[in-house]
Every structure is written in C-alpha cells, then in structure tokens.
Amino acid sequence: MILIAYATTEGQTAKIAQFCADRLRQAGHAVELLKLDTGAEPMPDCDAAILAASVHVGRYQDAIEGFALRNALALNKMPTLFLAVSLAAAGDDAEEWTDLERIAQGFQTRTGWQAGKTCQVAGAFRFTQYDFFRRLAMRWIAWQKGEEVDPHGDREYTDWKALGAEIDAFAAQAA
Ligand SMILES: Cc1cc2nc3c(=O)[nH]c(=O)nc-3n(C[C@H](O)[C@H](O)[C@H](O)COP(=O)(O)O)c2cc1C
Structure with missing residues (x-):
C-alpha cells in the first residue's frame, strides 16, 4: 500500500494529494490518503509513502513536521517522495529557489526524515x-x-502533467 499523507492550509495540497491518489489507483496501486491536522495521526502500515505540504512564510505546516518527526524511522526504511508546494516553485527566481531548497533541507534536518526525493511543486493563489x-x-x-x-x-500554477510523470516514476521505483 502507498500512503499519501498531506497537510494543507488553503486546499491546493489537498487537490494535489487527491490527484496523486487517483493516478496511483488508476495504475492499480492500493492507496491510503491521510489528511494531517495535528501530526499525531497514527501512520498506517504501508510499503511506500508520499508526504506533501505547502510553504507559508518560509515553513511547512506543523502537522507535517510532527508526522515526519514521529515516523522518521519507519519512513527512512521505505521509498518516499516529498511534494513541497509553494508559489516560488511557479517561477524561476534563483534566490527563491535557493530558499525553497533551504526550507526543505531544514525540515528534513529537524524531523530526521530524509525523503528519497523532494519535488518542488507550484501551488496556487486561492483568493477564495x-x-x-x-x-x-x-x-x-x-x-x-x-x-x-x-x-x-x-x-493555479500546478503543472499536472509533470506531477503525473513524477508520480509514475515514484510508483515504478516503489514497486
Ligand atoms: C499567508 C501565506 C504565506 C505564504 N508564504 C509563502 C512563502 O513563504 N513562499 C512561497 O513560495 N509561497 C508562499 N505561499 C504560497 C503557498 O505556498 C501556496 O499558495 C500554496 O498553493 C498553498 O498550498 P495549500 O493551499 O495546500 O495550503 C504563501 C501563501 C499564503 C496564503
């Protein structure tokens, strides 16, 4: 089973997580989609995991930090992918990209979870x-x-085609 655990503030990461779940299920994988509200949610038994969260003022949600910290040991033993959602990833400003890498690195250092791969994903303005x-x-x-x-x-700036290709590659590696 592939776990997709995500934290979202305005909903774009939820949409991204749902897209990944649909894609994996269509390819015949068993998937559990887990929305993180506190980070204390128990981690289901799984063979691979995708974690997703979005950047707000230079940080991901506390819930993803808590979840990754609590489950780092288990996560480090399986294929994992981290989807880091932001608006900076929609552009090509070198300084902003350096920031995105620093934010992802800080997260991994604090939690002890070393994602197999980190993918920076463009999010959305959600004025609604x-x-x-x-x-x-x-x-x-x-x-x-x-x-x-x-x-x-x-x-919305999310590149669904590129994300789909990323998910297919992860599933092939995880299988
Ligand atoms: C208050 C606020 C702060 C944000 N801070 C950042 C930021 O520091 N860097 C960035 O690239 N994007 C930032 N964003 C953009 C979000 O990462 C983007 O809108 C993302 O799609 C939100 O995902 P969510 O809807 O799953 O919460 C911010 C958005 C809001 C509303």
Missing part, C-alpha cells in the same frame, strides 16, 4: 480562501511578481 489581510498580502505578492490575478478567484 483568504481572509482580508491574506488577500491584501497575496495581492501584493502577485503584483510584485507581475501576475494578473482576480482578487476574488483562484489562480
């Missing part, structure tokens, strides 16, 4: 999920990036 202050902050970020966004809609 933001409160007033987040909407303001995210409009400013969009403006800085020169992105035209509808401040009352969502704008």
Whole structure:
C-alpha cells in the first residue's frame, strides 16, 4: 500500500494529494490518503509513502513536521517522495529557489526524515480562501511578481502533467 499523507492550509495540497491518489489507483496501486491536522495521526502500515505540504512564510505546516518527526524511522526504511508546494516553485527566481531548497533541507534536518526525493511543486493563489489581510498580502505578492490575478478567484500554477510523470516514476521505483 502507498500512503499519501498531506497537510494543507488553503486546499491546493489537498487537490494535489487527491490527484496523486487517483493516478496511483488508476495504475492499480492500493492507496491510503491521510489528511494531517495535528501530526499525531497514527501512520498506517504501508510499503511506500508520499508526504506533501505547502510553504507559508518560509515553513511547512506543523502537522507535517510532527508526522515526519514521529515516523522518521519507519519512513527512512521505505521509498518516499516529498511534494513541497509553494508559489516560488511557479517561477524561476534563483534566490527563491535557493530558499525553497533551504526550507526543505531544514525540515528534513529537524524531523530526521530524509525523503528519497523532494519535488518542488507550484501551488496556487486561492483568493477564495483568504481572509482580508491574506488577500491584501497575496495581492501584493502577485503584483510584485507581475501576475494578473482576480482578487476574488483562484489562480493555479500546478503543472499536472509533470506531477503525473513524477508520480509514475515514484510508483515504478516503489514497486
Ligand atoms: C499567508 C501565506 C504565506 C505564504 N508564504 C509563502 C512563502 O513563504 N513562499 C512561497 O513560495 N509561497 C508562499 N505561499 C504560497 C503557498 O505556498 C501556496 O499558495 C500554496 O498553493 C498553498 O498550498 P495549500 O493551499 O495546500 O495550503 C504563501 C501563501 C499564503 C496564503
């Protein structure tokens, strides 16, 4: 069984995790999709695992940190993939990419889980999920990036085709 455990704040990582689950199931794999709210959720018996989380102000959710920390020993013994979702991954700013790598590295150092592979995945602006202050902050970020966004809609950057290929490669390696 392949476990997909994820943490999400505005929902894009949930969509990404569901996409991975559907893809793996269509290819005949048994999959368990586990949404992490606290990080204390028990880890189901599995042969391989995909963990996914998103960056907010330079950090992943506490729930993924807790889950990875508690289960690092088991995770380090099986094929694993880490899907690190962010908006920086939608662009090609070298400094932002260095930051993404530093954030992923810090996470792995703190938790002791060394992901078999880390994949930086572009997320989304989800204005429909933001409160007033987040909407303001995210409009400013969009403006800085020169992105035209509808401040009352969502704008997705996830490359589903590339993600699908990544998942297929992981499944082939895990089998
Ligand atoms: C308050 C806030 C802070 C964010 N901080 C960062 C950040 O530091 N770096 C980054 O690349 N993206 C950042 N993002 C973008 C999110 O990573 C992106 O929207 C992602 O799709 C969120 O995934 P989720 O919907 O699963 O929570 C931030 C988004 C919000 C709302």
